[in-house]
Amino acid sequence: MSKNIVILNGSPRRKGNTSALVKAFADGAESSGNKVTEFFLDGMNIHGCKGCFCGGKDPDSPCSQKDDMDKIYPIYKEADIVVLAT
Numbered sequence: 001m002s003k004n005i006v007i008l009n010g011s012p013r014r015k016g017n018t019s020a021l022v023k024a025f026a027d028g029a030e031s032s033g034n035k036v037t038e039f040f041l042d043g044m045n046i047h048g049c050k051g052c053f054c055g056g057k058d059p060d061s062p063c064s065q066k067d068d069m070d071k072i073y074p075i076y077k078e079a080d081i082v083v084l085a086t
Contacts, residue, residue, distance in 0.1 A: 002052045003081050004034070005036045006026070006072075006081070007031055007036065008039055009022050009038055010042070011042065014040065026038060027078040039072055049063075050065065
């Protein structure tokens, strides 16, 4: 049974060791029939939490700030596996 895998790559270097490990993992996972989506966080516009207590009202966009997290939420929501790469 295939899985939906999300990789959150937190490295600032696109061609560094973390990215090499992520590529090897993703290649292996995809060759086994899994769907892999990687987000390279350093290239995204993501803001830190403001502690405003306004989030959580919209399950499709749980934060009141509108940034690139809106690209991650729907895929993360469907993920069977989340890989944090740093």
